[in-house]
Amino acid sequence: MSILAEITADPVEFKAAMSALGAGFAYGLAAIGPGVGIGIVVGNAVQAMARQPESAGLVRTTMFLGIAFTEALALIGFVVFILLKFA
Amino acid sequence: MNLALVFPPIDEILRWKPLVGNEGDPFAFNKIGLIAFFAAFATLALFFVAGKKRALVPTGVQNLAEASIDFIQNGIIAQTMGTKKEDMRWTGYLTALFFFLLFTNVTGIIPVIQMPATARMGIPLILALTSWILFIFMGFKNNGIGYLKAAVVPPGVPKALLPLVVLIEIVSTFLVRPFSLAVRLFANMLAGHLLLVTFAVMGHGLFFAETNKAFFIPLTILPLILFIAITLFEVLVVFLQAYIFTILTAVYLGGAMHPEH
Numbered sequence: 001m002s003i004l005a006e007i008t009a010d011p012v013e014f015k016a017a018m019s020a021l022g023a024g025f026a027y028g029l030a031a032i033g034p035g036v037g038i039g040i041v042v043g044n045a046v047q048a049m050a051r052q053p054e055s056a057g058l059v060r061t062t063m064f065l066g067i068a069f070t071e072a073l074a075l076i077g078f079v080v081f082i083l084l085k086f087a
Numbered sequence: 088m089n090l091a092l093v094f095p096p097i098d099e100i101l102r103w104k105p106l107v108g109n110e111g112d113p114f115a116f117n118k119i120g121l122i123a124f125f126a127a128f129a130t131l132a133l134f135f136v137a138g139k140k141r142a143l144v145p146t147g148v149q150n151l152a153e154a155s156i157d158f159i160q161n162g163i164i165a166q167t168m169g170t171k172k173e174d175m176r177w178t179g180y181l182t183a184l185f186f187f188l189l190f191t192n193v194t195g196i197i198p199v200i201q202m203p204a205t206a207r208m209g210i211p212l213i214l215a216l217t218s219w220i221l222f223i224f225m226g227f228k229n230n231g232i233g234y235l236k237a238a239v240v241p242p243g244v245p246k247a248l249l250p251l252v253v254l255i256e257i258v259s260t261f262l263v264r265p266f267s268l269a270v271r272l273f274a275n276m277l278a279g280h281l282l283l284v285t286f287a288v289m290g291h292g293l294f295f296a297e298t299n300k301a302f303f304i305p306l307t308i309l310p311l312i313l314f315i316a317i318t319l320f321e322v323l324v325v326f327l328q329a330y331i332f333t334i335l336t337a338v339y340l341g342g343a344m345h346p347e348h
Binding site: 082 | 166267271274275277330331334335338
């Protein structure tokens, strides 16, 4: 309890600590969903390429598009991390 | 001028200090602007040099330029927009876009420069807004006022769901598209740049350690190995991000010109 009182006594330090904490959580949590999502996208693309190697070109293009859309969420999390930490 | 030998303070992520002029001056010129000029010049030079001889059997630079135009036409436009003449007219813009992005990205891994110009918000923002204005303009030009309906009402949606779907489509087509286009490029390049900076700072810190020199200096090899590995990974990212930005622009243009694909 005394540690908590000591930390909250200085509002500037407290704000810095909280924003560091929030920044860490922001990126960590934002990376979970896209991580799973990109795994599903690439896994299914590889499966499609293995089944139909002749359509590999089209599948690869579509796969990169899918990755780009999924990854955007993780990158927004990264931007939020920067804003929380340094802004 | 910063030659990547010293580490800039962290708030220069958003506000890079100018080389010419003062902070806050609208005509101040910084390293990012210099790299952008270099990239535009390199793109122009590549195609002017390649187009000078026009040999029937291409060699050297001409070969590279022809291969890249073939890649833009067959790998991007034919896959996303179509093969008609009005689609192939976009070859020029998309090729210029791809090479400009490639040259602005690749400065992030060239030793001594090591600063991707796209890791600052300005260039991605302007390019994304250009793509945004272009696809909306082409949509209205090709479909008239009916483009609004084609853009926000996907075919085959039940009537009861229509208000919700239209709202989602308006937000995702006209608001999220330019934002995600810009932020994707910016955040990818900045993330790669920060990874490189992290391992460079770590190596620097270990090599110039004040205490326990015999222990710390041999450890410098570890961040150095990762630095090289991440540089190799960045080679992939540089090409991939230029490709993704170009292909997404082509997808948006294709969707606006020929709706209901």
